[in-house]
Amino acid sequence: MRNGQGDQMLITFSKNGTCINGFAHESEMNGWKNNSQQEISNGIINELPKEFNEFIFGEPVKSIGTTFCIWQTEKDKYWKIGKVDLPKDEYKDGSSDLLHLLDGKPLTYKNWAEEYYEENFEENELKLELVEKIYNGTTITKELVLEINPELDDFEQLKSDLDEIGYEHKI
Structure with missing residues (x-):
């Protein structure tokens, strides 16, 4: 997940767990x-x-970098993090800003997208039912994309992005 402002989140799912x-x-x-070379702050990945x-x-x-790391092995009951001394600044490690989108609620994403892409949604509200379709794994078509964003014209980039994450599409 890239938010377009320089922040990123990558997740691996394996037989051993999730990180x-x-x-x-x-x-x-x-x-x-x-x-x-990046230096990962002390404690983030020590455990x-x-x-x-x-x-x-x-x-x-x-190449991206690490400001936070969370994991759960197949044997763990709860998610774990390293013993980290978080900075006193308001932004801390950035995890709360990135992880809140993983709550599984289409409304959370809708609200985030409308705030982040406010100029795109000034006249047309992002329809929750369209976001729900994506959350439910609906195959993405050009028609669906144009319902969400009628101004999108770089379908080759979208196709590349969808291929990269393995999302089913017909573009």
């Missing part, structure tokens, strides 16, 4: 001190199970 890597560019936890090392230390996470 979420987040990068919030405005966070004090942003470890890019120079352009060549990360080895099953997730390839995900966290490999691409594309390595």
Whole structure:
């Protein structure tokens, strides 16, 4: 998930469990001190199970960065994080801003999209039933896309993005 403002979140699902890597560019936890190598803040991944090392230390996470990491192995009952001293700034590690979109509620996404893309929705409200279709895994068609955004014209980029995440489409 990329929010278009420099923040990203990647999730791996495996037989060993699930791991979420987040990068919030405005966070004090942003470890890019120079352009060549990122330093992950102390504690974020210190207790990360080895099953997730390839995900966290490999691409594309390595190139994106890490300001927070959350995981749950198949044996864990609860989600876990490392022992991290969070900065005192308001933005902290950025996890609350990125993770709230994962609550499974189409209304949460609708509200976020209307705020983020406010100029696109000034005259036309984003219809909740269209967002629900996406949440329910409806195959994306050009017609559905144009219902959501009548001004979209880069269908090749959309097709590439949908292929990248494995979302079924007929574009």
